[in-house]
Amino acid sequence: MSARRIFAGAALRELRRVSAFRQGGMAERLGISASYLSQLENDDRPLTPRLLARLASEFPLDWSEPASDARGTLAAALGEATADPLFDEPLPAETLIRIAEQQPALAQRFVALHDAYRRTGQRLEMIDEALTNDQGATRLPWEEVRDWFHFANNYIDPVDRAAEALAAQLARGTHSPGIDAIEDHLRGALSVSLLYAHNRGLREFDDSMRHLVIDPGLPVESRRFQLAHQLASLALRDEIAAVVETAHLRTAAARQLLFVGLSNYAAGALLMPYERFRHDARALRHDIDRLAQQFGTSFEQTCHRLSTLQRDGARGVPFFFCRVDMAGNITKRHSATRLQFARFGGACPLWIVHEAVAIPDRILVQLAETPDGLRYISMAKGLVKPSGRFDRIPRRYAVALGCETEHAHEFIYADGLDLASDQAATRIGASCRICPRDDCDQRAFPPSDRPIAVDPDRRGIVPYRIG
Incomplete structure (x- = not known):
């Protein structure tokens, strides 16, 4: 079988420019000499299969395989699948390239099977946890919708692209549409009358009268988001309704x-348009405060949007995101990583997000390790959302955002962490009911799938031993 020669000098130079590398640093990252890299960039030498795999591995978000040859892309996907902790160790790059080249159909099926295996495992964990908590008989509408977003990978392409196109009309040369532009479009293009007045809700819309009332006591970022929600639900109604129609949810309440x-999703996509937001997030190394300043959004809105950047061909860093209230309940959750959240009850008490709830307006960072041996960088911040009046209690909660350690160079909050240290990582789990660790001092109750032994004459941290 003759090898195909792949020349991609222009693509390599663009990759180096985007990644802000000099030739020496780029060459070191790829494990080659600077003179060899210079030859590659000038199309004097072709890319080898080994380099294709290394580029896909080292720059998964920026490197695009030349259209003439997709072996490296398939090998990278195969490498990600075989790196699952299910297997003893990942396969070497040469083996992955050989399999992708000689057996592409088999490689594609293996990757598809691994993805199905991972998703099936997630579904089984949901079912097990639901049965353990006596909630397996039927899912509530909000649980059904939450799971729908999870299995859509929290990215809804037609809605996201429609919101991005609308933002381009309204942004007027800025990062994203301002309040004035949204108000003008509501009044002019959609014939909506707008009033800021105190009522019993954040937003109230009378569809028959085309009348919208917004609570003026909301912070400016929240007022803008509520306006964007109403604009999206009206201007993108057809796109949103089409997605709802194909979701096959069981109840009218779930569909509503x-x-x-989806209107909230579209509002976030309108205020933080995909390509511009993804570019700026990478440039700022996902510094939430700076991103929020640039796009005029809240800390929470910015974190949530980062967890949705999963567009084919232009993916962002795979993040997990969640919001936890004062009682430890997870009220929002999504993970584009292999970390999965408990669906019922609270999260692991060792996770830093719980400490963040008690310390508003301070960012906490944690290196955590899950029972499967994977490590994550978590950033958490406690937030207080003002009520706008004395007789209403402000809402207090914390949000957390994190990624696997392989993306540490993209995540500013990883700076200063010793990622290689065994002692530096906090050993966390999803929740006590499904966590297999038998040596945790913070365990609230035993795992549901293992027996316990009770010795009346011995007492440890908990009054039982896990079998």
Whole structure:
């Protein structure tokens, strides 16, 4: 079988420019000499299969395989699948390239099977946890919608692209549409009358009268988001309704909740348009405060949007995101990583997000390790959302955002962490009910799938031993 010669000098130079590398640093990252890299960039030498795999591995978000040859892309996907902790160790790059080249159909099926295996495992964990908590008989509408977003990978392409196109009309040369532009479009293009007045809700819309009331006591970022929600639900109604129609949810309440959720999704996509937001997030190394300043959004809105950047061909860093209230309940959750959240009850008490709830307006960072041996960098911040009046209690909660350690160079909050240290990582789990660790001092109750032994004459941290 003759090898195909792949010349990609222009693509390599662009990759180096985007990654802000000099030739020496780029060459070191790829494990080659600077003179060899210079030859590659000038199309004097072709890319080898080994280099294709290394580029896909080292620059998964920036490197695009030349259209003439997709072996490296398939090998990278195969490498990610075989790196699952299920297997003893990942396969070497040469083996992955050989399999992708000689057996591409088999490699594609293996990657597809691994993805199905991972998703099936997630579904089984949901079912096990639901049965353990006596909630397996039926899912509530909000649980059904939450799971729908999870298995859509929290990225809804037609809605996201429609919101991005609308933002381009309204942004007027800025990062994203301002309040004035949104108000003008509501009044002019959609014939909506707008009033800021104190009522019993954040937003109230009378569809028959085309009248919108917004609570003026909201912070400016929240007022802008509520306006964007209403604009999206009206201007993108057809796109949102089409997604709801194909979701096959069981109840009318679930379908209505999904419409609301998709309108919120569209509002975030309108205020933080995909390509511009993804570019700036990478440039700022996902510094939430700086991103929020640039796009005029809240800390929470910015974190949530980062967890949705999963567009094919232009993916962002795979993040997990969640919001936890004062009682430890997870009220929002999504993970584009292999970390999965408990669906019922609270999260692991060792996770730093719980400490963040008690310390508003301070960012905490944690290196955590899950029972499967994977390590994550978590950033958490406690937030207080003002009520706008004395007789209403402000809402207090914390948000967390994190990624696997392989993306540490993209995540500013990883700076200063010793990622290689065994002692530096906090050993966390999803929740006590499904965590297999038998040596945790913070365990609240035993795992549901293992027996316990009770010795009346011995007492440890908990009054039982896990079998």
